[in-house]
Amino acid sequence: MTLVERYLNAVRFFLPHRDQDDIVRELSENLSSEMEDRSQALGRDLSEPEVADILRRHGHPALVASRFAPRQHLIGPVVFPIYLFALKLGLGAALVVTVVLAVITSALQGVSVPVLFDGLKAYPTRALLVFAWTTLGFAAVDALGARAGFAPDWDPRRIPDWMGGRRQASRLHDRLQAGTEVVFGGIALVWLLLVPTSPWLAMGPLAAVLAFAPIWSVWYAPMVAVAAGNFLVDAYGLVRPTRTPRRLVLKLLLLGAQLGIALMILSARVWVVVAPHPQPGVVPAETLPALLTWVNTGVAIGFGVMVVATLVEMGKQYYRLRTLGRTPDR
Known part of the structure; x- marks a missing residue:
């Protein structure tokens, strides 16, 4: 060329x-x-x-x-896929935080349904803030990137392959997405490793009166193994962003294991129990049964969402595997 x-x-x-x-x-x-x-x-x-x-x-x-072609967008085509991925993660995290805080606040006030709904009503505001700050942040990154390296003495012979090659942005997009997945996957893995010794990371103040049901001790090691596997695959994708059949098959196997674990945990029906020695004064004793119902229902909903999301991701990975090599940028 x-x-x-x-x-x-x-x-x-x-x-x-x-x-x-x-x-x-x-x-x-x-x-x-x-x-x-x-x-x-x-x-x-x-x-x-x-x-x-x-x-x-x-x-x-x-x-x-x-x-x-004058610039008519806040976020350009290089950064947009990773922006969209980060926005989804941010909105999902905001939803989880809102639900957890609403349940905890409601539980501390006697499992009050009005208090629960008041807490849930905070989500639109949090979602708007996440959208605004994420959009502004990525717009700034894109604008700075668009102006970087444009000095008059730039060298055309040093145009990078992802810009001047036929494959264009596909590898860059894959590397950016893999980088984001590595960051969030690493955070999730560390969180998972710390939860057994610091249950407040999962239950907040309710860890003083609630405890994990036995089902978690059965499936904890497989959960850590799958999380570590996903982290390693994403880290490999950060170093070598090219998609290969072996990498996609490995991702499908990990997603299948994740789906199986989620279904087995869902089948337990009880995920949180009263702590052996609950601290007095945190939650009124008469509200503990209702609190357990609320928390277990929340866990069931959360894992139900995980099952659906895992199935969707498996469909995406399977489609990528079937279409691998059919387009010039793959």
Whole structure:
């Protein structure tokens, strides 16, 4: 691939899909005309440094693309997939925090349904804040990235493969997503390892009066193994972002194990019990039965959502496995 072809591919990378062919064709004609005039003036073919100098004076691919197609979005195509992934995680985390806080607050006030619903009504506000800060943060990252490395003395011969190559952004997207999964997967794994000795991480103040049911001791080790497996697969994807059949099959096996564990835990029907020595004064004794019902119902709903989410993710991974190699960017 020639230097000009890499440059045109890099410009294409920053253009809206519907305008890519027309704009790249026009730019190619302009460059060809300029290089032909320069070659005729010198009476010989241009050397690579001379071609690079013309491309450098033409401008960085991102700036050239912005002149042809003005920026009309807050978050560009490179950052958007990871933004969407982070937004989903943030909204999900906000929902979990809202539900947990609502249940705990309700339990501490005598399992009051109005208090529970008052706590749940805080979710729209939290979700809006998550959306706003996530969007602003990624917009800032995208804007800074769009302006980075655009100095007048930039070198066209150093256009990265993910920008100037035929595969374009697929590997970069995979690496960004893998990086996010590694961060959140690592946090989840550490949390899972700490919960047995610090149950307040899972139950908050209710850990003073509640305890984990025996089912957790049966499936705890498999849960840690699956979480560690997912973390290692994602970490490998961060180093080598190319999708391979072996990696996708391994991901499917881990998701299958996760689904099986979730279904087995769901079949227990009791996940939280009264602590052997509950601390007095945390929750009124007469409200403990109702509190157990609320908490166990919440656990059932949570694992039900996990089952559905796991099935959806398995479908995605299976589709990727079936379509692997059918498109040029995979």
